[in-house]
Amino acid sequence: MSSAVVVRAGVYHDSVTLMRVSRALSDLPGMDVALVAMATELNLAMARDLGFDPPPAGPADLLVALRGQDVAAAERELDRLLSALSSARGSSGSSSYGLAGAEGPPPRTTRSAAARAGEDAGVALISVPGEHVLPEAVDAVEAGLDVMIFSDGVPVWQEVLLKRLAAEHGVLVMGPDCGTAVIAGVGLGFANVLRPGPVGVVAASGTGAQQVTSLLDLAGVGVRHVLGVGGRDLSREVGGLSAVRALRLLDEDPATELIVLVSKPPDPEVARAVQEVVESLRTPVVPALTGRDDLTDAAERVLRALGTPVPAWPSWPAPARRPPKPGAVRGLYAGGTLCAEAAAIAASGPGAASASGAAPGSWSGSESGSEAGAGTGSGEASGRGSGEFVDFGDDAYTRGRAHPLIDPALRLDALARVGPGEVALLDVVLGHGADPDPAASLAPAVARCPAAAVVVALVGTEGDPQGLHRQAAAFREAGASVFVSNAQAARYARDLR
């Protein structure tokens, strides 16, 4: 056993890339510890906790801490992985300038990249850490690009500023904290592979939109565009600036016949303003208000509006391993909206189809208390005496680590700690950007999970790179019940005995 800790000054890679590199090195035979990360205070402290003595370094330097039987081999592998990454990055840059064969250094700002892409560029996809988003997003807007901001942790004043600037420049800002978008069939961020079709979606909730569109896809209805707007867009501060713009864009799109608006119940004043816009559109709008009506209901309303029969949503229930304590559901979620929906259902009485009394599909009904139990905000919430729901995708859990759709570590750990009398309920979201094979890590954890039963809400389509049925089979084999409808999964978990 030997160990090495070195700092490579000025070498930068994003945290997700480094997590994957660390994981690849950890998987080498005889490797005990492999930490490859930017030398932030957090990561330096982690290295010290692991017994390393890192030299002085800053967040712009790469920290490599290795312990195992063949550290030299691990370093060689690290070099190989990093150089493969650099050449992949370099080769996709394009430039028309220069001495023959000289490509020039890659662009260092969105401004520069937009200038190099020239007329071709249409959209900027920004996923740098939240505190660094503004300059890149301003660059994109000023270059006339529509922008998707995947990052969370962007201050709300910056969001308002960006969306006002976007209005001046005639572009759309999707996000911040926009996890999914589909533009003319191209998925940005976490996005399902959807068949093309007449539906357009405006979404203030990423996983909410993924649930609705995946169900539509399963029912044979296609979706051409999903325009995310970010979870705060319909708040009083932001005022629905992007939602209104996205609604108008879809209304002008000749291929869009029906618009679905997925959101938490908006601020009442914003709701009135949006309602006015909705009424002025030629295209009908079906609202899907999470927390007020469930997403599966919303998808079914869309199908009825299009005159398409509502199918029986695929499900593969499995019996409980032993009788659970009634209603003791432990929700371990990656998607915030899915978490809130499941928590609300688990908290409601058996047989209640909807978590609140408001009429489904209405925009501006009275604010009900149905949002209690949602896992947004603090990231952790208790249902009414019915177990505990955690949204591992919340900012509180993603600071300094990748989203749980990419990095399963926290949920693997949580699965191992579910009580023997509880029902574990978790979502697995497929699509581009997400873990290429979530069952590979989660299914064995499901099989080992000490819970009385495990229920999986599997959000995805057969066209997704992971394959819906392949993933379903793996979780069933591990002993879980699998549902494509999160609402049905939550009801099943709640009512298991």
Added chain:
Amino acid sequence: MTLLSGPPHVVTAGVDLLREALDAQAVPTTPVDWRPPLPGTAGALARVLADPRRRAANERAVHRLTSSRPLLVGVRRASELLDLPQPMFLHAGPPLDWERASGPMRGALIGAMLLEGYALAEEDARARLESGAVRLEPCHHHRTVGPMAGVVSPSMWMFEVRDDVHEGVAYCSLNEGLGRVLRYGAYGPEVLDRLGWMDRVLGPVLSAAVELAGPIDLRALAAQALQMGDELHNRNRAATSLLLRELAPYVVNAAPGHAAEVLRFVGGNDHFFLNAAMAAAKVSADAARDVPGSSLVVAMARNGTDFGVQVSGLGDRWFTGPAGVPDGLYLGAYGPADANPDIGDSTITETAGLGGFAMAAAPAIVRFVGGEVADAVAATRSMYEITLAEHPAYQIPALGFRGTPVGIDVTLVARTGLLPVVNTGIAGRVAGTGQVGAGLVSPPVEAFTSALLALAESALDPFDQ
């Protein structure tokens, strides 16, 4: 093309996995090689980027910088052009006193004392300078720039350069040649003799010749020289030849008796044009000053102790850091231990899109500054990342006649961590030594971060109506 009309080409910044997901869908991407900004600048960057004046202010400032048209209109004595109450000298870089002055700066000041007759001997000069009896002010505070020590005293002859677009004017002294010269801190008899000849012969003859010739378009000369292998800071051979070609007939007409020695002197000094290029750059950069909200750099200058920058939106304030020691090639037996920290106002050329920023135009000098041709091309290319514009007149043939990168934006320096590339001569550390080499130097990061923090403090709140 509107957002929804077809699959987009995507500019990506951040998590590489998300770009890979686009690759998997065969969507074309242009990835940003993004890194965190300079430490401690994230908050200030947000405030400056949010300043509602920034974009228009920078457009206006850089347009004024690139649209100026510097013309050489005269050669006159400093005492005629500048307010220099005796005893007072101008010097290169940000403000400085004798106590903090480096060897070559002290040498040049002593030389100026002797030249002007303010002191009869070195010891006397040194004592008077030490006592604070002589006022020292930056050239930049007087519409003037000076190479290396940049010392300007009343009797010196100056290029007078006017910008007929923005009506500005700027001055720079005449170049003494290489080797042991005042601007490198040498003040021996041969230095003073040469300055005496320049005072008696070169100045008056050039003055008369320029008057006969009429205004000479320095921007046009610089543009041609860039296409002949100059970058107008460390290589001025082509530009000097072009200027000589313009002036020669008028020199002969103005002073047939002195024409041969004047033309021989100018022709024998490859850097003769540098001082004219500096005045041209100064008048252009000054046109971009004082645009409220602009983060454009309007001056970079070194006094041998500090490296300072000034920013359009921040008036006459200097933001400084310690001047670095250049990395380059040394003359004869000199080495890095003999080198003084970076000195001179000649970084005004980089400020205006020449010098290090135009390195790709001057493959011949890369050996002088140590490196390969590819390094010169890479240096220029990297400067596009921190500049606001491409110069409409200054073009680089090897880059497909692309305009040189021009208009350093403090926010882009902080975001990319890329510092301006500066070509420079290297002065000897000990007063009186002269030039010991030439090379490249990196400005201190804190000059730019402190300018950024000051911009953030003066930024307007975007939500204040």
